[in-house]
Amino acid sequence: MRQIYMDNSSTSFPKAPDLGKVMGEHIDQLGLNLGRGGYSPAIHLEQIAVETKEKLCDFFNGPHSRNVIFTSGATAGLNMVINGLLSPGDRVVTTCLEHNAVARPLHALSTYGVQNIRWERLPAEPDGNLDVDAFNKLLTTDTKMLLVTHASNVSGSLVPLCSLAKICKERNIFFVADAAQTAGSQPIDMKGLGLDGLVVAGHKGLLGPQGIGAMILTDRLASQMRPTVLGGTGSKSDLLDMPEYLPDRFEPGTLNIPGIVGLNHALDFLASQGLQAIRSHKDALARTFLEGLSVIHGVQSFGQAADVPRESVFSLVFKNMDQAEAAFRLERDFGILTRSGLHCAPLAHQTLGTFPGGSVRFSFGCFTTVADVDAALSAIAKIAKS
Numbered sequence: 030m031r032q033i034y035m036d037n038s039s040t041s042f043p044k045a046p047d048l049g050k051v052m053g054e055h056i057d058q059l060g061l062n063l064g065r066g067g068y069s070p071a072i073h074l075e076q077i078a079v080e081t082k083e084k085l086c087d088f089f090n091g092p093h094s095r096n097v098i099f100t101s102g103a104t105a106g107l108n109m110v111i112n113g114l115l116s117p118g119d120r121v122v123t124t125c126l127e128h129n130a131v132a133r134p135l136h137a138l139s140t141y142g143v144q145n146i147r148w149e150r151l152p153a154e155p156d157g158n159l160d161v162d163a164f165n166k167l168l169t170t171d172t173k174m175l176l177v178t179h180a181s182n183v184s185g186s187l188v189p190l191c192s193l194a195k196i197c198k199e200r201n202i203f204f205v206a207d208a209a210q211t212a213g214s215q216p217i218d219m220k221g222l223g224l225d226g227l228v229v230a231g232h233k234g235l236l237g238p239q240g241i242g243a244m245i246l247t248d249r250l251a252s253q254m255r256p257t258v259l260g261g262t263g264s265k266s267d268l269l270d271m272p273e274y275l276p277d278r279f280e281p282g283t284l285n286i287p288g289i290v291g292l293n294h295a296l297d298f299l300a301s302q303g304l305q306a307i308r309s310h311k312d313a314l315a316r317t318f319l320e321g322l323s324v325i326h327g328v329q330s331f332g333q334a335a336d337v338p339r340e341s342v343f344s345l346v347f348k349n350m351d352q353a354e355a356a357f358r359l360e361r362d363f364g365i366l367t368r369s370g371l372h373c374a375p376l377a378h379q380t381l382g383t384f385p386g387g388s389v390r391f392s393f394g395c396f397t398t399v400a401d402v403d404a405a406l407s408a409i410a411k412i413a414k415s
């Protein structure tokens with residue numbers, strides 16, 4: 030039976046062609062450190078890291094390549110922003126669709142009380158549409174940051190960054206987006222939107238390996254953030270304080286250099302395909318999937334319609350069975366790999382009305398084909414009828 034991977038929201042697969050080969054060659058032939066020794070191979074690696082940052086900066090129209098900080102993934106970047114920026118008495122606003130990478134650090138800060146941080150959430154309709162007007166009502170003079178997921182990893186709904194950015198600018202509030210689900214899939218223009226921070230994972234839509242991600246900060250945001258992980262940077266080694274300048278301030282310790290090499294390679298592949306072509310392909314898949322679902326009984330789908338811009342992530346609830354059972358049968362009988370449960374986003378499930386039972390999530394990647402989507406629709410129809 031042909032295996033059909035439909036869990037690209039978790040991590041993309043396949044990755045950029047030859048990713049393993051490129052990373053393997055790097056480890057075998059040049060697996061040294063950078064930013065430490067002054068010998069030429071180390072300097073060469075430093076150049077690869079800077080080049081990767083330049084590519085990320087161009088891709089997201091960030092402020093400057095030195096403002097790109099490598100992280101181990103989106104979770105690490107989000108924790109660095111949350112714990113590095115917020116101080117006692119601050120208020121922070123998110124959506125009610127956030128992943129636990131945002132929700133758990135904020136819950137810890139706001140609930141355990143040590144820091145007296147207030148966390149408010151923008152409400153959304155069950156289809157994932159945010160009530161942007163509610164943002165104005167939640168704002169106070171101590172609102173420090175708006176931190177929003179760009180797309181829900183449960184419903185695929187897109188958060189309207191543009192309208193929120195306008196309000197943040199007027200009110201002088203830091204605006205940060207969690208683009209774990211959209212980087213490499215939706216156009217993101219940091220400068221155009223006026224984003225102060227953007228957090229991305231390298232292993233999802235960017236088609237790179239696990240263990241590498243990035244956080245891009247404006248100088249304004251970076252200057253207000255404390256580093257939360259401290260250590261050696263290979264620079265200013267006479268000081269016990271972290272260097273003040275970027276990226277060193279937020280990049281202590283040995284970096285994931287094989288991951289950087291892999292991400293560099295994956296960014297080249299993405300550039301060769303073109304983001305617009307990837308987007309059009311995924312939009313076409315989304316239309317096919319949602320049209321097909323509309324005539325299948327016994328299964329409910331959540332999130333926005335296909336004619337509204339969305340991410341190709343879909344949550345389904347099979348009415349006649351447990352969602353884990355449906356996912357099990359999708360794999361056993363049809364070779365279709367999905368994810369069932371709460372997808373690390375209980376708040377989003379509460380919003381959509383799929384808590385605590387969860388959903389079966391189908392998420393398409395740039396290598397998903399129309400034949401894959403047709404096979405999924407046929408499998409869903411059979412399972413829903415049984």
Ligand SMILES: Cc1ncc(COP(=O)(O)O)c(C=O)c1O
Pocket residue numbers: 038039102103104105128130178180181182207209210230231242
């Ligand atoms: C919206 C969102 N934010 C953050 C994360 C965490 O990403 P990572 O696992 O790369 O740390 C995910 C992962 O699925 C996500 O979907």
